[in-house]
Each structure stands twice: as C-alpha cells, then as structure tokens.
Amino acid sequence: MAVVCVHGPLRGLAGGRAEQEVAGATVHELLRGLEDLHPSVAGWILDERGVIRRHINVFVNGERGREETAVAAGDRVEVLPAITGGAR
Amino acid sequence: MTELLLGTKKGLFALEGEPGSEFEVTSRAFAGEPVDFAMRDPASGRAIATVTSPFYGPKIWYTDDPAGEWTQAEGVALPEGGEHALERIWVIVAGEDGSLYAGGDPGVLFESRDGGATWELNRALWQHRLDEHWQPGGGGLCLHSIVPWPGEPDRLAIAVSAAGVWLTEDHGATWRRGNRGIVPRYLPEETKEEDVALCVHRMERAKRDPQRMFIQFHGGVYRSDDAGQSWNQIGSGLPSDFGFPLALDPSDPDSAYVIPLTGDFDRVTPDGCVRVYETRDAGTTWTPRGEGLPAAQAYLTVLRRAFDRAGEGSSLQLYFGATSGDVFGSGDAGCSWFTAATRLPPVFSVTASP
Numbered sequence: 001m002a003v004v005c006v007h008g009p010l011r012g013l014a015g016g017r018a019e020q021e022v023a024g025a026t027v028h029e030l031l032r033g034l035e036d037l038h039p040s041v042a043g044w045i046l047d048e049r050g051v052i053r054r055h056i057n058v059f060v061n062g063e064r065g066r067e068e069t070a071v072a073a074g075d076r077v078e079v080l081p082a083i084t085g086g087a088r
Numbered sequence: 089m090t091e092l093l094l095g096t097k098k099g100l101f102a103l104e105g106e107p108g109s110e111f112e113v114t115s116r117a118f119a120g121e122p123v124d125f126a127m128r129d130p131a132s133g134r135a136i137a138t139v140t141s142p143f144y145g146p147k148i149w150y151t152d153d154p155a156g157e158w159t160q161a162e163g164v165a166l167p168e169g170g171e172h173a174l175e176r177i178w179v180i181v182a183g184e185d186g187s188l189y190a191g192g193d194p195g196v197l198f199e200s201r202d203g204g205a206t207w208e209l210n211r212a213l214w215q216h217r218l219d220e221h222w223q224p225g226g227g228g229l230c231l232h233s234i235v236p237w238p239g240e241p242d243r244l245a246i247a248v249s250a251a252g253v254w255l256t257e258d259h260g261a262t263w264r265r266g267n268r269g270i271v272p273r274y275l276p277e278e279t280k281e282e283d284v285a286l287c288v289h290r291m292e293r294a295k296r297d298p299q300r301m302f303i304q305f306h307g308g309v310y311r312s313d314d315a316g317q318s319w320n321q322i323g324s325g326l327p328s329d330f331g332f333p334l335a336l337d338p339s340d341p342d343s344a345y346v347i348p349l350t351g352d353f354d355r356v357t358p359d360g361c362v363r364v365y366e367t368r369d370a371g372t373t374w375t376p377r378g379e380g381l382p383a384a385q386a387y388l389t390v391l392r393r394a395f396d397r398a399g400e401g402s403s404l405q406l407y408f409g410a411t412s413g414d415v416f417g418s419g420d421a422g423c424s425w426f427t428a429a430t431r432l433p434p435v436f437s438v439t440a441s442p
Binding site: 009010040043044045047048049050051053055056081082 | 142143144145147160164165166167168169170171172173174
C-alpha cells in the first residue's frame with residue numbers, strides 16, 4: 001500500500017489524518033480508495049469524470065503525477081492545492 | 089429588520105438593517121471562497137449557500153445559523169463516469185411544495201425535498217443537455233433562473249444561458265422550449281430555431297398573474313402573457329435594453345424593475361450614472377429611479393442574481409449589489425434609494441428576507 005498525504009480541509013474529511021495507507025496500483029485507484037475509506041472526500045479531489053481537479057496537484061515521491069501514474073507499495077503520494085490566484 | 093445574504097468573490101456576508109440606513113455585517117462565512125449564491129429557505133428558515141472553491145469544486149452548504157457551522161449537502165454532482173463535471177451552482181429557489189431547486193453549470197437542475205440536505209439531478213432536462221447542442225454564454229452554461237408557478241408545484245420554468253427558456257408541467261418529467269418571439273441580435277436571422285443559442289440573463293414570473301413573465305435578455309427586455317410560450321419586446325424607452333438582473337413587485341403583475349448597462353460591449357451603468365428603471369404598465373413605459381443612487385462617475389456592473397426584493401406594494405424593498413462592492417437599497421418600491429453597504433468584495437448575488 002502507498003501512503004496518501006492530504007492537507008487543509010481534506011485532512012478533516014479524511015478522518016483527521018494527515019497521512020494514511022491506501023491500496024491502489026495507480027493514482028486514480030488510490031484516490032478512489034481514499035474516497036471508499038472516507039466518503040466525505042468524494043468530489044473534492046476527483047470530479048465526476050474521475051479527473052483530478054484543475055487546481056489540485058498530486059505528487060508521487062516528489063514527482064508530479066496524473067490519474068494514470070503507477071503507484072507501488074511504500075510510495076508517498078501528496079495531494080496539494082496548486083499555487084493559483086490572480087484571476088479571482 | 090431585513091436580512092441580506094450576499095454571495096461575494098470572497099465569502100458570504102450576512103447583513104441586517106432597516107431600510108434607509110446602512111446595514112451591519114452580522115456574520116461572514118467561507119472567508120476567501122467565491123460564494124455564488126445564498127438564500128434563506130422560507131420553509132425551514134435554513135440558510136443555504138453555493139460555494140465554488142477553485143481547488144475543490146462546487147458545493148452546496150446549509151446551516152440554521154450563518155454565523156455557525158455549515159454542513160455540506162449531498163448529491164450535488166453529475167453522474168459519475170460521464171463526459172461532464174459540475175462547474176458551478178448559480179441559484180437556489182424555493183418551490184411550491186417545500187422543495188428546493190438548484191440550477192447550475194453545465195445547464196443542470198437539482199431538486200431537494202429535505203430542506204437542502206440532499207439533492208437529486210433532474211435527469212429529463214439533463215438528457216436534453218446531452219442530446220442537443222447547448223452553447224454556453226460568457227459565464228458558462230448556466231441555469232440561472234428557476235421560476236415556480238404559485239400554487240401549482242408541478243409547473244416550473246427555467247432559463248439557461250444560452251439555451252433559452254424551458255417549461256415543464258409535470259414536475260420536471262418532461263420539458264419543452266418556450267422561446268417563440270425572442271430575437272437574438274447576435275445570430276443570423278436564418279438560424280434554425282432548435283439551434284438558437286438564446287442568452288437569457290434573468291427570468292421572473294408575476295406572482296398574482298402567473299401567465300405573466302418577464303425576461304432580461306442579452307439585448308432585449310421581454311414580456312410573456314402565456315406562461316412563457318411566447319415573448320414580446322418591451323425594452324423601448326430604456327437607455328439600453330442590455331442588462332442582467334430583474335425584479336418584480338409581487339403585488340402588481342404589470343411591474344418590473346431592470347438595471348440597464350451600456351451594452352454587451354461595455355457592461356457598466358450608462359454614462360457613469362446608476363439608475364433602476366421601473367415599469368407599472370407591463371413595459372409600455374419605463375421610469376428612471378435614481379434618487380439616492382450615484383449619478384456621476386459610477387461605472388458599476390450588477391450581475392444577474394445581485395438584485396432581490398422583500399415585501400410588496402408601497403413597502404416593497406429592493407436591494408442590489410455591484411461588483412464594486414457597493415450595495416444599494418430602497419424601502420419605498422424604488423422611489424428613493426440608500427447605500428446599504430460599501431467596500432465589500434465584488435457582489436455576485438443578493439437575497440433579501442424580511
């Protein structure tokens with residue numbers, strides 16, 4: 001299992017835990033697994049299409065990841081709000 | 089005491105006050121987040137807000153106390169695995185049987201039968217959206233107007249920018265278009281009716297004569313006398329027939345208030361002068377109402393949901409907010425105006441509760 005790390009309001013939705021082990025072979029499977037463990041997370045990271053929201057960044061062991069990025073046991077997957085702003 | 093719930097670019101502001109004097113900010117919620125719309129459910133008294141986090145997407149929240157804890161509503165999403173994602177919730181409106189309706193982008197309608205805690209997508213309208221080419225307006229494919237029929241919960245009209253007016257008489261099981269007579273100046277005349285991208289900006293229904301409806305269009309103000317099946321232009325006499333918001337006096341089916349902007353090329357109050365225009369003869373004539381409003385060097389933009397009313401008749405209260413962060417009110421049906429608030433974030437929506 002990989003370790004999923006969340007921040008900000010996602011931490012409260014994910015049972016109050018900053019990081020936890022989740023099963024999955026890809027980033028998408030991992031994030032769906034997180035939703036299965038904590039249904040309140042649904043809709044906050046992945047949208048209805050299963051796409052990572054535009055201003056959410058996912059890093060796998062420090063490298064930027066996408067939905068299809070492979071994940072291995074022990075990998076560290078960080079979910080972070082992107083640096084945005086200026087327009088709103 | 090009147091309560092205003094303001095959806096702004098930087099959070100929800102609750103204000104309280106009496107017409108004629110500045111209102112007090114009594115609470116703020118969702119600090120820093122864009123709040124597209126907020127309202128009080130008249131059935132439950134709950135406050136309900138729609139928030140579109142740039143990070144986490146659109147959500148609906150509800151609370152009994154806007155200064156307290158808010159709870160996220162469930163079911164506010166499109167079917168999983170499709171080609172579309174929910175972009176934004178533009179409006180929430182109370183129905184006639186205790187239900188609530190929410191409209192949003194991309195052209196979606198939700199209904200709640202438990203005071204806003206859970207929501208269900210109207211699949212019949214969504215199927216029209218999937219089967220037909222609906223063109224978004226500049227603000228997205230927004231379902232922004234939801235108009236119940238007083239006393240008849242199965243009858244509903246909605247308007248979408250830019251997919252026009254849609255009518256149902258079986259509580260949303262089936263829908264048909266209601267666009268006859270609307271003339272979009274931004275399209276060739278020979279455009280097929282079913283292909284017409286009709287950019288309605290706001291639609292309202294007269295409470296005492298539900299057949300009577302009004303539209304502020306993207307260039308044109310219209311009236312319908314047959315429940316939205318056909319429309320007639322009534323905008324002559326206005327300095328511009330371009331604008332976004334619209335409000336009615338519930339006591340008078342011949343009444344309507346609009347806030348003209350210069351045009352789609354320059355979306356500010358004409359000549360730096362803020363004026364609300366009122367008709368009491370169903371659009372035959374319009375009277376400018378500006379006493380107490382800025383008359384010079386005021387280039388305001390008032391968005392489609394940033395105009396609301398409370399009460400009716402001679403004590404009709406009217407309130408509108410601008411993207412400048414100013415909020416103006418009237419306690420005498422628009423005869424005179426006062427400044428209710430200034431220096432707020434850009435105002436997206438205004439709802440008023442007595």
